[in-house]
Amino acid sequence: MxxxxxxxxxxxxxxxxxxxxxxxxxxxxxxxxxxxxxxxxxxxxxxxxxxxxxxxxxxxxxxxxxxxxxxxxxxxxxxxxxxxxxxxxxxRTPHHPTGELSLGDYRQGLTIKRTKKGTMVDIGAERLALCKEKLSVNKILSFKVEKIAKDNILIVPDIPEFYWGYxxxxxxxxxxxxxxxxxxxxxxxxxxxxxxxxxxxxxxxxxxxxxxxxxxxxxxxxxxxxxxxxxxxxxxxxxxxxxxxxxxxxxxxxxxxxxxxxxxxxxxxxxxxxx
Missing domain, CATH: 3.40.1280.10 (SPOUT methyltransferase, trefoil knot domain)
Structure with a gap:
């Protein structure tokens, strides 16, 4: 639909x-x-x-x-x-999470800085997440969590199909x-x-x-x-x-x-x- x-x-x-x-x-x-x-x-x-x-x-x-x-x-x-x-x-909408970060979660994140590997993004986790795409800095964008490891969090730009704020x-x-x-x-x-x-x-x-x-x-x-x-x-x-x-x-x-x-x-x- x-x-x-x-x-x-x-x-x-x-x-x-x-x-x-x-x-x-x-x-x-x-x-x-x-x-x-x-x-x-x-x-x-x-x-x-x-x-x-x-x-x-x-x-x-x-x-x-x-x-x-x-x-x-x-x-x-x-x-x-x-x-x-x-x-x-x-x-208390889905883009205002209150729980721990999990694989497959969607988050809104603030792009902080660009590096050789991509763009570091604040998604409300204990450390910055990495998006491998080169994105504009100081923008709020939507992402999906693809990997959570001890040394890094990998995310990709994505918008969910469910309600994501106004x-x-x-x-x-x-x-x-x-x-x-x-x-x-x-x-x-x-x-x-x-x-x-x-x-x-x-x-x-x-x-x-x-x-x-x-x-x-x-x-x-x-x-x-x-x-x-x-x-x-x-x-x-x-x-x-x-x-x-x-x-x-x-x-x-x-x-x-x-x-x-x-x-x-x-x-x-x-x-x-x-x-």
Missing amino acids: AQKHLSIFIPASIIAETKDLRIRTYKVGLIGRSAAIYKADRIVVYSDDSTKEEVKFISDVLTYMNTPQYLRKKVFPLTRELKNVGILPPL KTISTYKNIYQSIRMLDPKPDLVIGTSRYAEPITSVLDEVKERLKGSKHTAILFGGPYSGLHDLISDQKEREVIDLEVNTVPSQGTKTVRTEEAVISTLSVFNLLSNAD
Whole structure:
């Protein structure tokens, strides 16, 4: 079965409601955790009248979360923006291993230096591993463990077929432009809105569209502007294939974006796996 892909679009304005860095970090952490639970491959952070600093903050926190613990200190300098990352929930995905290294394991590794034999890579083991290929230095890549000996660990570049975390894309563009520039292009774009048809009334159509989609993109609005405000031009709205309300009969006046993400992804996960 061909692997299906899922991208979610998040507005940078989700953190505009507060200046508190701890709360901002926590809100972004909820989105990263939700994306990992429901196997989103990409998180696209778009600008909806937000600042470049807000876009970058969200992107940096999401990228930090997705980076294996054993590489974080080497990749991320301690900055004011990342001082609260200790409150982030762990992803506990396959690329964040907690056990001993075993033959056949997949690991993400940071390329440290090139030698005559190849490239030395930090994969979170007691010593650096050797990849016999000449690779660019200071890059995080994925590898498979081919040999574990007393004097060396041999690895080869490889990406597993199972879920391997998400990629964060910060576009600094509006949502319409962000959709158009996504590569590979989604073949099904779903908008979420409280003004749309309740998903319960279009379940069969949603299930059928999901079944035929290889790359689904789900769009979320922000605390100040919903999708109808962000994509108001009729021609631009044609980029959306389907629009649904995934929290019908909500008990609160508003549903925050981070709440909408986990609610929506939960619904679509059930529909994607239904017979």
